[in-house]
Amino acid sequence: MSLPEGAAAFVAAQQVNQPSRTYRLNLDGRTGGMVDGIEAIQQFVFKQLQTERWEHDIYSGRIGHELLGSDAAGAVEEALLIDERVLAIEDMGMRQTGDELTLSFSVFSVFGSFQSEVSLDV
Secondary structure (H helix, E strand, O other), X not given: OOOOOOHHHHHHHHOOOOOOOEEEEXXXXXXXXXXXXXXXXXXXXXXXXXXXXXXXXXXOOOOOEOOOOOOHHHHHHHHHHOOOOEEEEEEEEEEEEOOEEEEEEEEEEOOEEEEEEEEEEO
16 A cells, blocks of 8 residues: 555644653752753753663653663763754763773754763673
């Protein structure tokens, strides 16, 4: 079965980007207003890299990371590129001090770019 002639153009015209606006996450566990744009992306990056994938039943497999026991740089990219607002992860740097591994990287998104960092116990 195929679409009627011209239907593909109609379907393409109906695709719109979803808003990036979301509740602000406060580290004390409360919400406090809203964030949008690059601030929402920064919050997404923080949340993805602080949540271990499959650890919490309330989250789907799209939420969180699988950094432990794997290629850490590749796992960061996989966790962040799952969001269509994130275009690229570049300039990955790694530093290990004792039992702590720190990854630093640049995040390029549809709203701009920023530096981010995550530290893990290994």
